[in-house]
Amino acid sequence: MLLVLATMITSVLGNVIHTNHYGSLQDSQYDRPGEIEPAIKSMVSRMTLPEKIGQMTQINQDLVLLPDGTLNRTAVEYYANNYFVGSYLNQLSRLDHIHGAHFVANATIFPHGINLAASFNPQLAYDAAAITARDTRSAGVHWTFAPVLDIPVNKQWPRVYENFGEDPHLSGVMGVAAIRGYQGQYKSDRSKVAACMKHFIAYGAPWSGQDRDSTVVSDRTINDYFVPPFQMAIDAGVATAMESYIDINGEPVVASEKYLRQLLREQMGFKGMLVTDWAEIENLYTTHRVAASHKDAVHMSIKSTSIDMSMVPKDVIFFETLQDLVNDGQIPMERIDESVERLLQLKKDLGLLERDGWKARRELQSMVGQPSDARVSLDAARESLTLLKNANATLPLQDRYERILVVGPSANDLGHLSGGWTINWQGATKDAWQGPIDDEQFYSNGISIHDGMKLVAPANVDVDYMAGFDIDGTSIDMDQVLAVASSYDAIVVCLGEHVYSELPGNIHDMALPSGQVNAVEMIAKVGKPMITVLIEGRPRVLGSIPEQSNALLQAYLPGPWGGLAIAEALFGKLNPSGLLPYTYPKYVGDVNLNYWRQVNDVWDPLYEFGHGLSYSTFEYSNLTLYDGASVLQENRQLADSPPVLKPGEPVKVAVKVTNKGPFDGKQTVLMYVQQPVRRITPPVKVLKAFQKIDLEKGKSATVVFTVDADMFRYTGMDGVARGTLDHGPVRILINEHVMEFNLQP
Numbered sequence: 001m002l003l004v005l006a007t008m009i010t011s012v013l014g015n016v017i018h019t020n021h022y023g024s025l026q027d028s029q030y031d032r033p034g035e036i037e038p039a040i041k042s043m044v045s046r047m048t049l050p051e052k053i054g055q056m057t058q059i060n061q062d063l064v065l066l067p068d069g070t071l072n073r074t075a076v077e078y079y080a081n082n083y084f085v086g087s088y089l090n091q092l093s094r095l096d097h098i099h100g101a102h103f104v105a106n107a108t109i110f111p112h113g114i115n116l117a118a119s120f121n122p123q124l125a126y127d128a129a130a131i132t133a134r135d136t137r138s139a140g141v142h143w144t145f146a147p148v149l150d151i152p153v154n155k156q157w158p159r160v161y162e163n164f165g166e167d168p169h170l171s172g173v174m175g176v177a178a179i180r181g182y183q184g185q186y187k188s189d190r191s192k193v194a195a196c197m198k199h200f201i202a203y204g205a206p207w208s209g210q211d212r213d214s215t216v217v218s219d220r221t222i223n224d225y226f227v228p229p230f231q232m233a234i235d236a237g238v239a240t241a242m243e244s245y246i247d248i249n250g251e252p253v254v255a256s257e258k259y260l261r262q263l264l265r266e267q268m269g270f271k272g273m274l275v276t277d278w279a280e281i282e283n284l285y286t287t288h289r290v291a292a293s294h295k296d297a298v299h300m301s302i303k304s305t306s307i308d309m310s311m312v313p314k315d316v317i318f319f320e321t322l323q324d325l326v327n328d329g330q331i332p333m334e335r336i337d338e339s340v341e342r343l344l345q346l347k348k349d350l351g352l353l354e355r356d357g358w359k360a361r362r363e364l365q366s367m368v369g370q371p372s373d374a375r376v377s378l379d380a381a382r383e384s385l386t387l388l389k390n391a392n393a394t395l396p397l398q399d400r401y402e403r404i405l406v407v408g409p410s411a412n413d414l415g416h417l418s419g420g421w422t423i424n425w426q427g428a429t430k431d432a433w434q435g436p437i438d439d440e441q442f443y444s445n446g447i448s449i450h451d452g453m454k455l456v457a458p459a460n461v462d463v464d465y466m467a468g469f470d471i472d473g474t475s476i477d478m479d480q481v482l483a484v485a486s487s488y489d490a491i492v493v494c495l496g497e498h499v500y501s502e503l504p505g506n507i508h509d510m511a512l513p514s515g516q517v518n519a520v521e522m523i524a525k526v527g528k529p530m531i532t533v534l535i536e537g538r539p540r541v542l543g544s545i546p547e548q549s550n551a552l553l554q555a556y557l558p559g560p561w562g563g564l565a566i567a568e569a570l571f572g573k574l575n576p577s578g579l580l581p582y583t584y585p586k587y588v589g590d591v592n593l594n595y596w597r598q599v600n601d602v603w604d605p606l607y608e609f610g611h612g613l614s615y616s617t618f619e620y621s622n623l624t625l626y627d628g629a630s631v632l633q634e635n636r637q638l639a640d641s642p643p644v645l646k647p648g649e650p651v652k653v654a655v656k657v658t659n660k661g662p663f664d665g666k667q668t669v670l671m672y673v674q675q676p677v678r679r680i681t682p683p684v685k686v687l688k689a690f691q692k693i694d695l696e697k698g699k700s701a702t703v704v705f706t707v708d709a710d711m712f713r714y715t716g717m718d719g720v721a722r723g724t725l726d727h728g729p730v731r732i733l734i735n736e737h738v739m740e741f742n743l744q745p
């Protein structure tokens with residue numbers, strides 16, 4: 001009887017899909033920082049002060065390298081014997097394996113964080129991180145400065161692409177997946193590295209949009225929107241954290257007791273190791289100007305915060321100054337011990353206190369760059385591609401157009417596809433402004449858009465390439481392009497941004513260079529179907545481009561294999577399934593818009609967070625309560641007496657999704673929550689759950705979500721972090737469907 005019932009339910013609901021699951025372990029099996037072991041405490045008690053402060057000191061690798069890049073053994077001995085230096089970072093590529101182990105020879109490079117977010121598939125973030133961890137570890141490196149969990153409120157900020165988008169929940173889910181991939185069981189598994197959540201906190205909201213600018217932000221916004229992804233990372237056991245470059249309302253984070261002790265340690269319960277960002281203690285003196293001397297800066301930071309390691313990184317001044325401060329009695333020894341214990345516990349957990357290592361490393365080295373890794377990179381690129389516009393089903397091209405012209409600077413450049421932090425800090429770029437890069441290893445490990453199109457095009461289709469214009473929009477051979485364009489059946493224009501990271505990526509105008517916009521306008525006048533592909537780290541304002549283009553495909557920074565993924569999407573071998581992980585502004589004045597903004601009547605983005613078309617049509621129906629076995633109530637109207645929702649008593653809802661064709665495809669189901677009225681002006685809506693599903697054409701699936709009263713918590717009038725729940729009507733929104741609940745105490 002039970003079996004019959006189960007079969008009946010399955011036939012009514014289709015395949016029932018519950019929550020995201022990825023990785024092979026149960027949640028509780030992942031390692032996490034914990035209490036300090038007695039053996040570590042005893043080791044620290046036997047160390048001298050210089051030995052202890054050496055552990056807290058991170059310097060740049062160039063201090064111990066010869067000009068030809070080989071190790072300067074004399075320098076290593078000098079820094080070891082005199083300064084007991086505990087950690088080195090690599091200036092060119094640093095420890096920032098944020099999208100693959102890009103400084104390890106032949107390692108696979110993945111799409112950037114913004115693409116993983118657009119994929120809405122945490123499995124991909126997990127897999128990419130697991131491969132990156134193994135490749136990183138194969139080079140004897142135990143740590144990566146990732147994932148990046150800032151909320152890029154300001155879209156002009158040059159670090160938008162490193163992050164998982166503007167939504168706190170999405171960022172948290174992707175961050176947790178990445179942390180689990182990097183760390184796994186890092187206390188015993190020597191193919192794992194420590195992850196580092198960064199940059200704590202509020203870094204993504206620079207007032208001017210320029211990197212490292214001050215942030216002016218309320219505690220409420222910090223608690224309700226910036227803390228959640230970091231809290232999820234802590235709850236998942238992230239081993240380390242990095243503070244951020246900025247000052248918040250004038251208070252530099254690196255010297256802030258409020259943010260680095262009260263918030264991070266006491267409120268959020270972070271037990272791991274905390275590192276500064278690059279030269280940030282020094283910056284208290286040189287740029288933040290809250291300290292009158294270097295000594296003052298070190299004193300202020302170490303005394304007020306729980307920082308364990310200073311990324312000094314160009315000299316040993318931190319070492320000398322901190323030693324003086326302890327000897328003078330200005331910093332107590334217990335404060336130093338607190339940090340050194342955390343540092344040595346981490347090193348022990350990661351196996352740094354063990355001998356051997358070489359054999360295991362050789363095994364890991366033999367796995368670097370295997371074809372299955374590139375496959376993960378390609379899959380991540382595929383699932384991230386976001387179809388923004390597709391008028392009159394211009395795409396997929398299939399074999400409808402026999403002669404296709406590809407134009408634009410991003411169509412034949414792997415560096416553009418991969419963005420910053422690729423091979424070099426400023427990316428593997430051929431852009432003239434940074435000088436040519438000659439890296440055969442990189443350029444032989446990927447497929448440009450033009451090459452991808454030639455590979456994927458049906459046999460009857462010819463694909464030609466002409467540059468047209470460069471990344472600044474300056475014409476290279478636009479006259480010739482326009483002279484021949486009418487002899488083609490369709491034109492694909494690949495636009496983009498310079499390759500950049502951090503400060504060098506600062507811009508003063510969010511508009512794409514006018515030359516690129518003009519080029520699109522001129523090509524559009526030819527009157528052939530025109531498809532525009534965007535390769536960009538942040539949503540540049542597009543002017544007339546969306547209107548001029550018959551189809552618009554957002555590829556973000558899809559990595560070196562992105563050209564193949566884009567070609568597959570253009571020709572219809574792949575049905576796009578990415579969704580925008582941020583609000584795409586229409587106007588340059590709107591760079592600070594988020595979908596979770598408070599109610600406001602000037603909202604006019606180009607595309608909303610979550611926008612993304614498919615070649616198929618997905619129909620949503622039967623949003624209902626769900627008790628694990630059957631549907632309880634049919635679609636309710638807002639006026640009906642709504643079901644009750646109480647803290648500690650979560651309920652489940654189910655929604656049926658049907659692929660109405662004409663292609664198989666993937667679809668991400670988004671569940672937002674909304675509170676129409678509360679004491680502090682509510683956000684329009686906030687995402688609280690999502691699930692990506694794969695549906696053949698004509699098939700249905702039922703997606704089940706849990707709705708919890710905690711989803712409506714916020715920081716209320718009393719200022720207690722996410723401590724307020726206002727009772728009354730609340731809603732969940734899934735696609736066009738709304739279900740109301742009565743939130744009760």
Ligand code: BGC
Nearest residue numbers: 094095096145198277278502
């Ligand atoms: C960046 C960090 C990075 C560090 C080390 C800094 O400039 O802000 O994200 O981890 O450099 O490379």
